[in-house]
Every structure is written in structure tokens, then in C-alpha cells.
Amino acid sequence: MGAEAREEGALRWFLRAAIRYILAFAVGWFVLAGVLTLLFRPSYDQVPYGLLGLGYIFFPLFGVPSLVLLLALSPLRFFPHLRAVVGITLAGPLLFILMISGPGWLLWPLVVIQFGFVLKLMPEARFRVTAHRR
Numbered sequence: 001m002g003a004e005a006r007e008e009g010a011l012r013w014f015l016r017a018a019i020r021y022i023l024a025f026a027v028g029w030f031v032l033a034g035v036l037t038l039l040f041r042p043s044y045d046q047v048p049y050g051l052l053g054l055g056y057i058f059f060p061l062f063g064v065p066s067l068v069l070l071l072a073l074s075p076l077r078f079f080p081h082l083r084a085v086v087g088i089t090l091a092g093p094l095l096f097i098l099m100i101s102g103p104g105w106l107l108w109p110l111v112v113i114q115f116g117f118v119l120k121l122m123p124e125a126r127f128r129v130t131a132h133r134r
Helices: 010-039 050-076 084-101 109-119
Strands: 003-007 127-131
Touching: 010 050, 010 109, 050 084, 050 109, 084 109
Parallel strands: none
Antiparallel strands: 003 127
């Protein structure tokens, strides 16, 4: 009886990456909102939706395009330098916006979340070994 190694499909890799990215974004934003609330005690007339509400605004603006970029890069999941490519691809637009807009202090945590996902949470492509059955 022999064995065969099959590579993980692009869609399965993307789904694993998307779930991890959404969780990283949510946890990172909750931590950021909690820390900023403890440090600065913003009044609700300054921030109408609260800091957690800004996460609902920033995820469609930055999280969804990041997921689309991950989907576009999913065929490269076996590329040896994928983490570097994804890191530049995900954080590049945010860093460009920071250079243009000046002090965008709420965008820095998004850059940290992007790099944290790329460095620690982005899944490696897997091989699955299956036995031949006759």
C-alpha cells in the first residue's frame, strides 16, 4: 500500500487565513479600544460611536480589501517568500496613507495588526498524505 502527498487547495488556505485575519483584527481592535479608553477617557461627544464603533468603520475600509488581497495571493501559497510579499501588500497602502495624511494615530494599530497577522498568524500551506486503497 502506497501513500500520496496532496497539496492544500487555494480556497482552503484562504479560508484558514481569512478566519485568522478576522480574529486578529477583532482582538487587536478590542485591545486597542480598551487601552485607549483607559489612557485617554474620551468623551462620547468627541467620538460619537465610541472606539469600538470605529472598528466597524475600519474593517470595511481596510479589512475587506486585505481579505481580497489575500484571496488574490492564495495561488502563491507555496512561494517561499510569501510572508514578505503579503506583508508588503497588506501594509503598503496603510503606510502610504500615513505618509500622505500625517498624524493618523488610529492607522498605526492597523499596521501593527497587519504585520502581526503576517508574522505570526498567517497559515503555512499544508500537504496532506493519503494512503492508496485498492
